[in-house]
Amino acid sequence: MAVNSDTNKYLGKMEDPWKEAMDHAVAVARKAGAVIRDALQNEVKIMCKSSSVDLVTKTDQKVENLIIASVKEKFPTHSFIGEESVAAGQPCILSDNPTWIIDPVDGTTNFVHGFPFVAVSIGFAVKKELEFGVVYSCVEDKMYTGRKGKGAYCDGEKLQVSDQTDIRKSMIISELGSNRDPETVSKIFSTMQKILCIPVHGLRGSGTAATNMCLVASGAVEAFFEIGIHCWDIAAGAVIVTEAGGVLLDVDGGPFDLMSRRMVSANNKTIADRIIKEIDIFPAERDDAVKK
Numbered sequence: 626m627a628v629n630s631d632t633n634k635y636l637g638k639m640e641d642p643w644k645e646a647m648d649h650a651v652a653v654a655r656k657a658g659a660v661i662r663d664a665l666q667n668e669v670k671i672m673c674k675s676s677s678v679d680l681v682t683k684t685d686q687k688v689e690n691l692i693i694a695s696v697k698e699k700f701p702t703h704s705f706i707g708e709e710s711v712a713a714g715q716p717c718i719l720s721d722n723p724t725w726i727i728d729p730v731d732g733t734t735n736f737v738h739g740f741p742f743v744a745v746s747i748g749f750a751v752k753k754e755l756e757f758g759v760v761y762s763c764v765e766d767k768m769y770t771g772r773k774g775k776g777a778y779c780d781g782e783k784l785q786v787s788d789q790t791d792i793r794k795s796m797i798i799s800e801l802g803s804n805r806d807p808e809t810v811s812k813i814f815s816t817m818q819k820i821l822c823i824p825v826h827g828l829r830g831s832g833t834a835a836t837n838m839c840l841v842a843s844g845a846v847e848a849f850f851e852i853g854i855h856c857w858d859i860a861a862g863a864v865i866v867t868e869a870g871g872v873l874l875d876v877d878g879g880p881f882d883l884m885s886r887r888m889v890s891a892n893n894k895t896i897a898d899r900i901i902k903e904i905d906i907f908p909a910e911r912d913d914a915v916k917k
């Protein structure tokens with residue numbers, strides 16, 4: 626049957642209603658990454674948010690504005706949750722409306738110190754379900770993408786998580802976070818000590834949750850877990866990990882909740898469950914907690 630080009634266009638849109646949005650996310654992430662790379666050449670002026678170790682720079686704000694302005698122009702009805710907009714007092718509520726969940730500079734502390742792992746992270750959710758994720762590791766110049774039901778890729782190469790099921794042959798990645806409350810720090814260290822002493826092959830941290838999740842998706846590590854991350858750190862990575870065949874769970878073994886600020890992402894449930902056994906949970910206020 627002959628299909629004219631209009632029908633093709635229509636069928637194309639039916640096949641993937643969010644293709645245009647995802648292509649835009651990739652393009653704007655690349656542009657944002659170039660701005661970050663340029664900024665790395667200059668002296669960075671540091672500002673603080675919630676504490677002296679919760680850092681922000683003019684580049685974080687500039688890049689978030691650049692991404693939001695560019696998306697708003699193309700998709701004027703869409704909503705946004707952006708790290709720096711939330712820091713400036715915007716609400717952090719995930720509604721049913723198509724929503725872009727943005728971390729303009731994931732790894733701000735790395736960026737400030739010139740530690741070469743910094744990512745632009747853009748997740749996209751509709752009816753509270755994640756549809757696609759784009760993570761641009763801009764110093765490495767690696768573009769990671771994941772589209773619900775269509776797989777995960779890095780620069781066009783299909784990603785697949787590791788098939789390891791033995792925790793003793795695994796590499797785990799986590800972070801120390803930016804909470805310096807001594808009780809919290811000691812729980813983070815006791816969890817890491819227990820995991821190291823299983824023993825695992827190694828314990829790593831890149832300083833960016835988005836990059837850590839891409840490393841799970843690539844099979845370089847078996848699992849990444851953290852309490853204290855935010856939805857903008859992990860929204861994009863969540864799609865990339867699951868589309869590469871991995872799993873996402875809460876740190877208590879329950880279902881993953883994007884707004885809960887806690888997550889285990891792993892190559893499979895066997896590894897995730899083994900990690901969960903060792904996690905000393907500490908409280909972290911939900912991203913969507915109603916502010917008084």
Ligand SMILES: O=P(O)(O)O[C@H]1[C@H](O)[C@@H](O)[C@H](O)[C@H](O)[C@@H]1O
Pocket residue numbers: 708728730731732733734800801802803832833834835851853854858
């Ligand atoms: O604030 P940015 O966007 O750099 O992101 C955070 C990281 O992604 C965390 O994993 C990490 O643990 C840190 O808390 C870090 O702040």
Ligand SMILES: [Mg+2]
Pocket residue numbers: 728730731732834857858
């Ligand atoms: Mg971040």
